Amino acid sequence: MSIGTADEDRVSLNRADSKAVRARSLRLLGSLIRPVRGKFILTVILVVFSQATRVLGPLLIAFGIDHALPALQQGNPAQILITGGGYVLAAALTAWMTAGYVTTTAQLSQAMLLDLRRRVFQHTQRLSLEFHEKYTSGRIISRQTSDLEALRELLDSGVASLASGVIFMVFTAISIFTLDWPTGIVILLAAIPMFFLSRWYQKRSQVAFRASRVVSAKLIVNFVETMTGIRAVKAFRRERANNAKYTELSEDYRKVTVTSINLNGIFQPGLILIGNVAVAVVLLLGGFRVLSGGLEVGALLALILATKRFFSPVDQMAMFYTSFQSAQAALEKVSGLLEEVPTVRPPKHPIALSEPRGELVFDGVEFRYGDGPLVMPHLDLTIPAGQTVAVVGQTGAGKSTLAKLVARFYDVSKGSLRLDGVPLDRLSSEDLRRAIVMVTQEAFLFSGSVAENIALGKPSASREEIEAAAKAVGAHDFIMALPEGYDTDVNKRGGRVSAGQRQLLSFARAFLAAPAVLILDEATASLDIPSERIVQQGLKKLLGSVTGSSRTAIIIAHRLSTVEIADRVLVVHDGEIVEDGSPADLIAGGGRFATLHGAWQDSLV
Template sequence: MSMGTADEDRIKLNTADSKLVRKRSLKLLGSLISPVRGRFIYTIVLVVLSQATRVAGPLLIAFGIDHALPSMINGNPALLLFTGGGYILAAVLTSVMTAGYVTATAQLSQAMLLDLRRRVFRHTQRLSLEFHEKYTSGRIIARQTSDLEALRELLDSGVSSLASGIVFMLFTAISIFALDWQTGIVVLLAGIPMFFLARWYQTRSQLAFRASRVVSAKLIVHFVETMTGIRAVKAFRREKDNGARYSELAEDYRKVTVRSINLNGIFQPGLILIGNVTVAVVLLLGGFRVLEGGLAVGALLALILSTKRFFSPVDQMAMFYTSFQSAQAALEKVSGLLEEVPTVRPPSEPIALPQPRGELVFRGVEFRYGDGPVVLPKMDLSIPAGQTVAVVGQTGAGKSTLAKLVARFYDVSAGSLTLDGVPLNRLSNEDLRRAVVMVTQEAFLFSGTVAENIALGKPSASRAEIEAAARAVGAHDFIMELPEDYDTDVNKRGGRVSAGQRQLLSFARAFLASPAVLILDEATASLDIPSERVVQQGLQSLLGSVAGTSRTAIIIAHRLSTVEIADRVLVVHDGRIIEDGTPEELISSGGRFAKLHGAWQDSLV
C-alpha cells in the first residue's frame, strides 16, 4: 500500500507550523550545544585552521612556478626550497588538524547524544499516565532508536563535513580572487545554478524525509505490537495477516526511501556537472589569457586546481544535506516529545505527610479524560483509615478510574480528593508513593532476580524482609522451588513463572512497601482457584495490621470471593455510587450487588 495524496497532505505542515517546529528543533539543538560550547568552539577553530592550511597548497604551487623556479634558474634555489618546505609543512598541518577536528567532532557529538538520550528517557518517565495511554510504546521506541540514530549520523560526520566544506570553499574563493578576480567572477556565477538546484532539492526532500520518519515509526510500532502480543497472534493464527501488514509497511518504507535516493541521484550529479563545467570554462578562458600574456602559467594552474577543489566538498555537502533532512525530521519528532508536558505535576510547595493513616475523602469530585465527557459526575465519598472497601460494577462503570484518581495517575477535574485531610495534588511524589501503592492485573516483572523484583517495593529492604513479605502473601513456597530460589533470574531459563505466581510477587512488593492505602485493581483476576485461596490468606495479612498500623484498602474486582473480605462494598454504575454498605447488608437488600452475588454463587455450583 503506497502513500497516497492524503498521507502526503497530512505530512505537510503549513508555513506557520513549520516555522514553529523549526524554532523548537533549533532551540533543542542549542540547548544540547550549550553545555559543551567550549569543546564546540575548539572544534570550529580546528576546522578553520585545517582548511586554511589546505587552501595554501595551490597558492604555494603558483608561487613556486611563477617566482621560485625563475629564481632557481637565476642561481638562487633558496626560494624554491622555502616554497617546497612550506608546501610540506602545510600538508602536515592539514593532516594533523583534520585528525584533531574529526576526533573532537566525534567526542562532541557523543556528549550531545548522551545528553539527549538521558533527556528523552527521563522526560518520558516523568510524563503522566495519560500520555502513555495515548502515545504507543512503539513510537517512544522509535524516538529512542531510529530518530536518535539519524541524529547520530548527522552529528558524527555530517556537521564536520558541512563546516569544513563551507570554510574550505570560502577560503578557496578568497584565494581565487587573490590570484585573478575575473576567474573569481566565473566561480561566483556558477553558484547561481547551484543555488536553484539546492532549492529544488530542499523543497522535495523535506517532504520525502518527513514521510520516511512517519513510515519508519509505523513500521516499528507494528513490529513492537506484534512481538509484545505474540501470544494473541499465535492464539488467533494472525501470523499471515500480520506478515502481510508488515510487508505493506515495509513496502511503503522502501518507496519513500527510494524517493529520497532518487532525489539525491539528481541533486548530487547535478552539482558535480556544474563543477566540471566551471572548471572547463576557467581552463578555456585562462588558456587564452596565458597565450595573450595576461595570465601567468603558474597562476592558471593554481586557478584550475583551486576551482576544481572549490567544488570537491560539494559532493560531501550533498551527502550532508541528505543526512540533515533525515536528522531534521528526527529532531522534530524528538523535540515534539520533549515538549509534552505532564498533566499530573508535583506541587511547588508540597505539604509533608510523614505518617499517613489512610483516610480518603472525595468532595464533589468530577473527572473527565482530557476534553472528553464526564466519567465520574459529582462524587462524595468518605473512606475511614483502616477500612477495606470493595468496588464492584459492570465493565466501564468507572471502578478503575476511581482507583487511578486515588493513586494520582490523574488529577480530579473538579472538587477535591484528600488523604488524611491533605489534597493529593499537594503531596510530594515521595510521600504519595510511600502512602499509596497500586497492584494491577498486569503484574510486570523487570529483568533481574526474584528478590530484586520484590524489593521494588522497598529498595533498602534486607533479605529477611524480602522473604518475610513473600511468606506473608504465600509466594515463599513456589520461590523456593525455583532453580536458585530468591536469586533466580526471572527472564532466564528455569526462572519463568506463571501469571498467578507473577501476581503473588506483586503482592509481596506491596506488602514490603507497607503503604497506608493499598489499591488492588482486578489484582486476582489471573489467579486460579487454588492460588486464589492462598492469596486470600495473604491478603488478610496484607490488609490487616502491620507494624501496629491499620491499612486502608480499595479492592476492585469482578470475583466476589475477594469482596467477601471487605468491610464495605460500593456498587458503581455510570460513574455514580448506587449502593453502599457491608456485604451482608447489600445481599439482604436485594439490589444490584445481591444479583451479582447470586450469579456468582450459581457459577460456583
C-alpha cells in the first residue's frame, strides 16, 4: 500500500468515526428531547411566531410612509391609525411571545440537564469495576462538571438565540423580496461569503473545541489526583514538580482557548463587515432608483431597515455559535461515556436465591483481565457453607482476583462459579449483594454520621440494630467517645476516626448486613501493630458471629495473623492453588505456607 493510499484510508476512517460520533450525540440529544417534546414543540411555535411579528415592523413602516401619510394628507386618518396600531400590536405580541419562549426554553433546558445528570451518575455507577480501574475519577468528574456546564450554557439561552436568529433572518429575507426583489438578490449575494466564512469557522472551531475538552479533562484529572493524594505529595515533597505539571497543562488549555478565541475574532468581525457592506450597497442602489422613480422613499427606508435588521442577529449568533461548538464537543464526550457497556451485566432471567447458605464452587474457572494474559489458568475448588477459608500468597499471586470473582466485580472468562448451585451471573444484583459482602483494606467512609455509615450494610436498620452491630465487633466504646456519638459526622473520608476505627466501622457494616459469604480483602494490611490488634479482636467477633451462623468467610490475608482463626488455608501462586489444608497441617508439611509462616514469625521477633 502506498503512503498516499494509507493517508486516504486514515482520513476516510476519521470521517467515518466523526460521523459515528455525531450520530451518537444526536441520538442522545433526541432521547433527552423525547420526554419533553410537548414543551419543545411549544417553544418552537413561540419562536417562529415571535420572529414573524418582529419582521412586520419594516413592512408597516413602508406602508405608513408610502400610503398612510398621503391618505392622511387627503384627510383620511384611518390608514395611519391602523398602521400605528398594527405596529404597537406587533411589538406587544413580539414581546409577549419572546418572554414565553425564553421561559419555556429555560424550563426545557433544566429538565434536559436534570435528566442527563441523572443518567451520567446512574450509568457511571452501573459500569463494572473494570471500567473504573481504567477510567480515572478526574475524567468522570469532568463529564459531570465542565462538560455539562458547557451544555447548560448552550441550552439555557444559546439554542433559542440561534433558532430565533435564523428564523428572523429567513422571515426578513422574505419580507425584503416582498418589498423589492432586486434588493433581495443583493441579500442572497451577501449570504454567499457568509456561508463560506461560516464553513471555515465551523471546521476549525470544531477541532479547537474538541481539543479544549480533552485538555480541560486532563487539567481536572491532574487537580483531582493531586488533591486526593495530598499526603503523598507532602511526604515526597512533590509540590514543585506538581506545580510545573499543572502549569504545563494550564498553558495547554490557555493555548487551545486562545486558538478558539482567535477564530471567533475573525468570524464575528467578518460577518459584521459583510452585513455593513450589504447595507451600503442597498442604500447606494436604492438611492439611485428613488431618484429615477423606480422605488418609493418609504420602501427604500423599509429595505435599509430590514437589511440592517437582517444582519443584526449575526453578531449574537456568532457568539452563541461558539457556545454551540463547545457544547457539541462536550456532548460527544458525555455520549461516549453513556455508550460504555458494563462488562458485568445483570441477568435477563435471574434465578432467585432467597435463603443462601454460602457454598461456593469453582468449576474449571479461568480468568483474564480484558484481552490480557490468563491470571487464573484453571481452578477447581469447593468451599462448603460455613467454612472460614484463608487465602494467602505472595503479592500478585492472585488472591484479590479470587475475591473479586466471588464478589462478581468481574465475570469468569471460562468455566462456572456457583453459589449454592446457582451461577453467580444468573443471580439478580439484589440477591448477589445480599448474599455476598466484601470488606476491603480501604474501609471507605462516606460523608455523614457514624450511624449512617454503619447502616450501609442494611439501610432499613433501626438505631438499636446499628448499635448492636457496633457492639458485636467492639466499635461501640470508641463511637460513644466521639463528640456526638453515633451522630458524629465522620468528615471527609472518615477524617475524624483512625484507620483501625474505620476498619471496625466497616466490620459493623458487614455484621449488620449478615451475608451468607463474607470476604475480607487484606482487612488489616494498612494498619500498625496496635491498630491491628484492636481490629483483630473485632475480626474474631465478626467471624465468630459468621461461623456461628453457619456462613462462609473468605479471608484474603497478607499478614498471617488472621490465618490462625481459619478452618482452612489456600496458598495461591500464579493464579493456582498450590496448597490446601488446615493451618497446622500446612505448617507441618513444610511447603510454601510453612515458609511464609516462618518468615512472618521471624518478622515479629
